[in-house]
Amino acid sequence: MDSGMEKGVSRVDDGPASQTEPEANAAQQNSATQPRERKHYSFYLSILMLSMIALIVTWDVTALSLALPVIADELHGTNFQSFWASIAYILGIAVTQPIYASISDVVGRKYALYASILLFGIGCIIFATATEMNVIVAGRLIKGLGGGGLDVLQTIILCDITTLKERPRWLGVLSMANAVGAVTGPFIGGAFSEQIGWPWLGWINLITVGITFVLAFFFLHLTPIEGDIKDKMRKLDWSGFALFTVIGTAVALPLSWADTLYGWGSWQTLVSLIIGLLLLVPFAFVEKRAAVPMIPYQIFDNVSIITGTVSGFLYGSMMNAILLYLPLFFQAVYLQTPSEAAKSTLPLCCLLVAMSIIASLLIDWSRKYRIAMWAGWSFITIFLGLNYTIGGNTSRAQAYAFQALLGAGLGTALASTMIAVLASVRRVDDEGLAVGMLVTVRFVGSLIGLAICSTIFSSIFQKGLSALKDLPEQLAILEDPSQAVGFIPRLREIKVSEDIMQVVTGAYEDAFQTIWVVLAAFSGLGALLSVLTREHSLEKDDVGRQGFKAPSSE
Incomplete structure (x- = not known):
């Protein structure tokens, strides 16, 4: 442990920016000729554990969206209770992510991980055994308190057990797990709620998080932080x-x-x-x-850290909004069923998965990330803007092509932005704090992005629907524009004249198109920030003080 700490400390003053171009080129050539070190099998099982965490967290967010109406109907829940069942999990994550990151940096990653697994497991049991909606809300809140730790610690621990030199390919693995969860979550939520039974959403998560705990306990070998537990607790903010x-x-x-x-x-x-x-x-x-601040302001000591963090915020504000509104677009404009709409978003989701992996591998091969950042953010900006031209009369092929290329941009930007932030950190022991901050601001960005898009949607929809002086009884609920999103699944069932239906679908179409333009503006700012980001060397072999320690070295 001492040698690892000395190695990390010895690089405090040697930030990534201090490496000259000839030195970087020499390091790159040297790394290309040297064979990669063979890892202990426990390292690969730790990577499997982190990938399962990524899958669990994404599943829990996406699967409930389709299952919640079924749960509320079976338990006779009100709209108010359904809202809180959805928001409780998000609230738990929002308030705990930076707290987990700070505690893990002082007390140790594994203790924070065990606490988050315990809370998440308790929440799963409460959710699965619930007989009324208030218990569902309580279970979701407790799951969120644990999920916040799982979400942020998966990436922090990856930074602990890998060097910056090898990290791009392992970030690709986690990106794949996150993306697979986002793609399969809605299908799992629909199948479990309609065919198997919604309590199994809790039991499956409990089984999966239980396997995660076993893998973490037996195979995640991190260098412990020395010191008395009382002293550590006093240091906490x-x-x-x-x-x-x-x-x-x-x-x-x-x-x-x-x-x-x-x-x-x-x-x-x-x-x-x-x-x-x-x-x-x-x-x-x-x-x-x-003494140990929860917000690691000391890491913001160069332009690339700042631009990368702001880019992460912008990415979060776009990503969740796209994943929410794109399926709704196909339901409202093309009158598809929820399952058909989920299939229609597969081009975006599949390209997002593929390019997050491919971009990571290309960065690992080329040792450069700025070009990937530029390409990713440019693709997002261009094809979000072009989505404005997609409407009810547009061919499906064109709609699918635009969203596929949008997914390619999202996947590329996701991988490259994370790597850019990590490459810009000067002290190796600050990498966990930096990635924890990035995950947190990305989540905060998603909340703000969804709030902005919700307001825009309601405003534009109300303006478009004003062409109808008197709404038919079947559409009376749309006098309150905040009900427009919830009404979308019922559009296929209403029986009104073709003229009225064109006005309604046109109002929806205008609302979606305006959202794409606003999100394209966010992405344009991200593209500008990517130009300001500096290229730092990825040839760093430093390992932080909580680095991976194979059992054979104990």
Whole structure:
């Protein structure tokens, strides 16, 4: 352990930017001629464990979207309870991600991982055995408290057990697991809720997270952090944790319910947002004086870290919004069933999976990431913009082609942005903090992006529907534009004149097209930031103080 720590400390002042071009080229040539070190089998089982975590977290987010209406109907839940069943998990993740990252950096990754697995498992049991919606909400909240740790620790631990030199290909493996979860989640949610029984969504997750615990306990061999547990606990930023929990809750809730449960101008939304934003001032003072601050502001010491973090925020704001609204687009504009719409998004999902892997492998081969960043963000911007031209009269082939190329851009940007941030970190022991911050801002971006898109959708839809003076009884619910998204599955069942139907589908079409333009503007900013990002060397063999230690060396 001492030698590993000395190695990490010896590179504190030698940031990636300090390596000259000749040195980088020489290192690249040297790495090409040297055979890769053979890993202990426990390393590969640890990678399997991290991939299972990525799969679990993504499944839990995507599978419930189709299962929740079935659960609410069977348990006689109200719309209010259904909303909280959905938001409870997101809230749990939002307030715990940076806390887990900070605790794991002081106490140790494995202890934080065990805690998150325990909470997630308890939440699975509560969810699977629930007999009323309030219990479903409680189970989802506890799962979120554990899921926040699983989500952020999977990438942090990967940074611990790999060097920057070898990391691109392993990030490709995790990206594949995340993408597979996103693709299969809706199908699993629909099949389990309609055919097998929705409680099995909880039992399957419990079994999977149980296997994850066994793999972590027996095969994840990390160098322990020396020191007394009491000293470690005293170092933790308890004041920061408490304040951030309040801030995260106060900001995440109104972003989630705005224009759905309450309006943007309601006192519930405004008061909560204002309180959360005002508390940022004392939070900044608390973090400045903390021995080990929860927000690792010390890592933001170069342009590439800043641009990479902002790019991660922008990526989160686009990714979840695209995955939510694209299936709804096919249901509303082409009047497809939910299962047909899920199949129609396969071109995007498949290319996203493929390119996240291919981009990682190309970066691993070329040892360069800026070109991949430029290509990824440019593809996203171009084909999000071109999606504006897709409507009810557009051929399916054109719609599928545009979204496939959009998926290629999303996959490429996902892999390259993560690698760019890690390559820009100057101290190897700060890499876990940097990636934890990136995962957190990406999640916060998704909340803000969804809130913005929800508001835009309601506003544009209401404007488009204003052409109808009096709505037929079957469409009366659409007088409240916040109900427009929830009404989409019923569009195929209504019986109205063709003229009225054209106005309704046209209002939906305009709303979706406006969202694509707004998201394209976000992506355009990401493309600009990718130009400002510097190319740093990937030839770093440093291992952090919690690096992987094979059993044979113990």
